[in-house]
Amino acid sequence: MVNCNGQKMKTLIKNALLPMLTCVSVSSVASNANSGVGINLTGLNYWSSQWTTIDVMKHASNGSGQLWATSNARTYEYNTGDQLLLDLDEQGWPRSLPPMTDDSPFHYVTTIIFHDNPHYAQGEYVVLYEGEGELRYSGPELVSSSPGRDVVRMTEDSYFHLQIHSTDPNNLGDHIRNIRIIAPGGSCSTALTDYALSAQDCDSPNMFIPFEQSYMQRVFHPLFLQDMSQFRTLRFMQLLNTIDNPIENWSARPKYDYASWGLKGGTPLEVAILMSNKLKAEGWYNLPARVNDDYIQQFARLLKLTTDNQSDVYIELGNEIWNNAWPYINDALYMQEQGKKMWPNTHHHDIEYRMNYYGMRSAQMCDIVKQEFAEQASRVKCVMGGQAGVPWINQQALSCPIYASGTNQQCAQNMDILAVGSYFAGYYANERYLDILTSWAADPVTGVDNLFTELYSDLLRSLTYNADEPAWWQAPANGALAQAKENISGNLQLAQQYNLMLAAYEGGQHLTYAGDSREGREAINESLFLAANRDARMATAFIDHLSDWRDSGAGLFMVFESTGRWDRWGAFPLKEYQAQTREDAVKFDAVLSFVEQNPCWWANCERTISPVDEPIVLPPSDPVTPPPIVEPEPEPEPTPVPTIEVISSPLFDTNGVMLNWQLNDSLNSVVFKIYRNEQLIFHTTDEQFKDHWQPLNVDLKYRVDAVEKMSNSVVASQTIVTKAGDSEPPRAPELLTIESNGQYGVKLHWQMSEDNNGIKLYKIIRNGQMYTHTSDNYFEDPWPPQGTVSYALYAQDFAGNLSDLSQSVSIQISYK
Incomplete structure (x- = not known):
């Protein structure tokens, strides 16, 4: 088990020795209630080294933003590009496939589960599915197969491609669908962050709940939740695939029940909401730049209905609309052209049209969401995104002078937050320093030393200063951290001018050539940039930067980003892979240390929330033998037989069932096991259970067993039959x-x-x-x-x- 104090034993997981703890009790994980730091989450994809979901089918794609590659068995072509010919159901599962003939454009479909990814969990994956047909697995070893359930084994240095070679062979409408690929492991308790590889890692083997039984309730991997548990706020920009997302209408959004959540449209909003609810974290939602008012309204209704009403929600339109780099420029040009169309008889710079239109739409989005939240409008924190180094750009969005000239209302009027990216050391990648960094990379030890020296001093300025060049072209006078501190100050003054909090929507180090590997940049990236991010001095730099931010009077800081691989695009993630320990991930350790030592620092930032975790259910200690009875005691009354009464009620919003029960006995050592259609799905010490996202209008048989833990015997049981969600038709008019x-x-x-x-x-x-x-x-x-x-x-x-x-x-x- 993880997350408990006690004696360690080591269990091998890919590229790491995870501490597996055997202990007698578990305390709740540290609360994020008074944390001053949030985090940006990496997205779902087949190369991700972050174990976000237990069902790894949810991050599948064909490598081009779609789910299925159309594969040809004759030519061995992986993807013929015939996606328009696919006959898919509403959840994306193929209902039919072309015949196995030479003239068929393709014969089967393939999707990628893991590829170019050395950090998956090794072990046995359970593949569950409905329907008839043939599944094949390229990469993993097939261990066993039975109708609706296969087991495959992933070993080191492999990959995982899933193929459907036939479906609905008898033409009965029973095509292969609802494929779930369940990661190895499980848990020893109902605690969100409890993880065990097998029953042998639990204090008692019968406490083990394999992920195959709990994945629908848990959804997210316990180790991922453990990493995220101390962060106040979760920003879902990458998870929702906000940048260059073409979605305009609510009906086109990704759906929770779709086969994969890792496609071009992004992860469903419901997944982000569920994640923030489980972690009792504030959600920061970035809506695609092109969404219409109806989308915003429907989103607000969903958010109000399904989020924890004790937590604030952060709403931001798009991401970095000011940014001219690819792929940001696609959203930026959209905003720019819309601005020109809205104000056709005016004469302004392109960036002014862009930021005025962005400011206007952000303000309109804010108005719609707060109106929908009504009496809870104070929970909504509307964000205006800006550029840290050029406050004038932010001023354009906040004051929106082109728009305001016709409305007499500035766009900042109903906003709550000005947010900037608070990074340091981004200027290292400027081409004018390429020769210097090339020479540093030739001696990496000294070169990394120089890199850290520049964080706190003017080393590059001393080597490149030219009095004939403008001040903005020079390296900063006192190094990278001083420059970042100056940017904080300038934007804080602007935020205060509009009575807004200054937040960092992203922040941290920015050592990257953004994928450019020309002219020695790849060697610099490997020898200097990536090496510096593994150096303990980077932890100090992070803490110093966070301290500068805190001391300035600014508010929430959203570090960038959670877990992901480092490469020529940079080393932004705090951890390189899920199983990396806190001690080995110097940036992750630095941020958590800052959180633990620095409660949130702005006015009214304290929150009152219950802990994320629940204690592990433990068997009671051995009973003490009483002394011999001297006097005869009266014969006791017969002990009533324990009974349990179970009632159900529908969960309309999540197509689910709420079970409540009461045991007419004061037994202290009872755990309740919940079965659906004779399959164990959960156990708990609570007296209620929510079973979400079940089929409507179908009889569901639930059984709740009260199990005495010492003897593992069932002391009471009741079975009921009910239906999920709104399965009841209206009365006839x-x-x-x-x-x-x-x-x-x-x-x-x-x-x-x-x-x-x-x-x-x-x-x-x-x-x-x-x-x-x-x-x-x-x-x-x-x-x-x-x-x-x-x-x-x-x-x-x-x-x-x-x-x-x-x-x-x-x-x-x-x-x-």
Whole structure:
């Protein structure tokens, strides 16, 4: 197990020896309630070294932002590019495949689970699926196979490609679908961050819950949650794939039940919300730059309905709209062109159109979200993103003079935060220093020393200063950290001018050539930039920078970023791979040390939240033998047989079931095991359980067993049958009446139907055929057909359930 104090034993995981702790108790992980630091999360993809989800199918893709590669068995071509020919269901699973003939453009489909990724968890993965067909695995070894369940083994230095070679072979509509690939391991308790490789790592083997049984409840890997548990706020910009995301409409957003969450559209919002809820963290949500007002409104409703109402939420439109680098420039040009279209008869610089339009849309987004939150509007923290080194750009978005000239309202009026990227040492990658850094890289030990010297002094300035060049072209006078501190001060003054908090949407070191490997840059990156990020002096630099930020009076700092591999694009992640220990990840350790030693420092920043973790359920100690009884005792009354009463209620928002139960016994050493359709899915010491995202209108059989832990015997049990979510249809509409409208049409009126979760619409049936629908309880048909015309109604609720058909009414229509 992890997260407990006691004797260590070591269990080998890829590239690391993870401490596995055997102990008698577990305390809750450190709370993030009063942390002053948040973190940007890396995205879901097949090369990620971060173990975000237990179901690794959720980060699958074909390598081009789509789910499936269309593969040809004759030519061995991995991807023929025939995605438009795929027959996919709503969740992205192929319903059919072309015949195995030479003239078929492709024969099977492939998706990548792991590739170019040495840091996956080694061990046995359980592949679960529904339907009929043939799955094949390229990379892992097939250990066992049975209908609906395969087991494959991943060993060192491998890869994992999943292939569907046939589906629905009998043409019964039973295609292969709902594939889940469950990572090795499990837990010994219900604590979110509890992790064990096997039952042998638990204090008692029968406490072990394999991920195969708990993945739907847990969703996220315990080791990932452990790493994130001390961060106050989670920024989902990369997870949601915000940059250059083309989504405009709410209906086009990624869905929670889709086969993968690692595609071009980004991870579903529901996943980000669930993650922040589990960690009791504040969520920072970056919406795509092109979304319309309806998207923003629907997003706000979802957010208010599903987030913890004790936590603030941060809302930001796009990311770095000021940035002209690829791929940021695509969103930037969109904003720029929209600004020119909105103010066609004005004459301004491109950046002014861009930032004014961005400021306007940010303010409009903020208004929509706060209106939807209504009485909870104070929870919403609206963010205006800016550029740390050029406060004038930020001024354009906040004051938005082009927009304000027609509205007399600056865009900062309803905002809460000005956010900038607080980085240091980015100027090292300037081309004018290339020769100097090349010489440093030739002697890496001295070169890294020089690099750290420049953080605190003017080494580069002394080597390059030219009085004939402008001041902004020179290296900073006192080094990289002093320059970052100056940027903080300038932006803080601007934020205070508008009564806003200054936050860092990202921050940390910025040693990168951004993928450019020309002219010796690759050697500099390897010998200096990456080496410096592994050096203990980088931990000191991080703490110094965070301290400068805290001491300035600025607010929340969002470090960039969680866990990911380091390469020619830089070493931004705090950890290089999931199993890397805190001691080996100097930046990660530095940030957590700062969090632990520096509670949040701005006004009213304290939060009251319960701890993230729950204690492990432990067996009681051996009973003490009582002394011999001298006097005979009266014969005790018969002990009543323990019974358990289970009741269920629907969870409308998550298509789930809430189970509550009560045990009529005061047993202190009982754990409750929950079964769905005879399969163990969870155990807990609580007396309630939520089972989310179940199919609607299907009988679900739940059994709750009360198990005495010492003997592992069932002392009470009850089984109930229920349905998930809104599986109850509305009552049929009643009192339907019809009358002429005085011209050629008719008026219908009826009594509103009753439903357990509200009526969405009424479907109007005319002459036995579906005609139209309305959300009102009346309808006027201006031009019905001549002759006898009949009408009847169905009521439909928000889950899509239809009522019985109402009674029919009819009328004679004549246009003569």
